Amino acid sequence: MSLPEIVSRERWRAAREELLLKEEALTRARDVLNAERRRLPMVEVDLEYVFEGGDGKATLLDLFEGRAQLIVYHFMFAPEWEAGCPNCSAFLDQIGHLAHLRARGTSFAAVSRAPFTRILPFKARMGWTLPWYSSCHSDFNRDFEATLVVDDEPVERPGISCFLREHDRVFHTYSAHDRGLDGLGSTNSLLDLTAFGRAPGGSGLVRCHDEYED
Numbered sequence: 001m002s003l004p005e006i007v008s009r010e011r012w013r014a015a016r017e018e019l020l021l022k023e024e025a026l027t028r029a030r031d032v033l034n035a036e037r038r039r040l041p042m043v044e045v046d047l048e049y050v051f052e053g054g055d056g057k058a059t060l061l062d063l064f065e066g067r068a069q070l071i072v073y074h075f076m077f078a079p080e081w082e083a084g085c086p087n088c089s090a091f092l093d094q095i096g097h098l099a100h101l102r103a104r105g106t107s108f109a110a111v112s113r114a115p116f117t118r119i120l121p122f123k124a125r126m127g128w129t130l131p132w133y134s135s136c137h138s139d140f141n142r143d144f145e146a147t148l149v150v151d152d153e154p155v156e157r158p159g160i161s162c163f164l165r166e167h168d169r170v171f172h173t174y175s176a177h178d179r180g181l182d183g184l185g186s187t188n189s190l191l192d193l194t195a196f197g198r199a200p201g202g203s204g205l206v207r208c209h210d211e212y213e214d
Helices: 009-038 086-093 116-126 187-191
Strands: 050-053 056-059 069-074 106-112 132-134 147-150 153-156 159-166 169-177
Touching (some): 069 086, 116 132
Parallel strands (some): 069 106, 106 132
Antiparallel strands (some): 050 056, 050 132, 069 159, 147 153, 159 169
């Protein structure tokens, strides 16, 4: 890999300002795209999915933990695998403290097809405390296109799905897979995928993670 060209401070500043114009245009375009994403229609989830987690059986509604929104990370971990996907592991490593999402009415959970008895030791090995559930007894991964069937064989792929609830009704609002996950991981980047976006609040409500009232 070749190194960048060495130039004077003046030439660097001129090149930086030229690039900044493109970066600002990209930011404005991303804001427009995020607003369009929030206007997407939603689909009611009629099927009763059952997951297994640390507290036993759970429904999709349970994964909301009483909040209005839910972000699910489809973690690649097939039932026959001994360990989870390294790329998915790197993704979860960069997820910040969940208090920032929860303060905005949004829960986060990982879901995999592996049985919970395999998820639990791998989760402990990675040192994660975020909620992680097994969907091994349901078609959740296939229905939300995180597991594809190719030549009659299931193929895993990473993804994120967002859900919204109104009382006991659950709605699917958005999903992204593969390269659609590029650049995600921060609290704001995850909230930008949801129906409510970064609302309510904005920067005025950001606090140290131990100062929120959930």
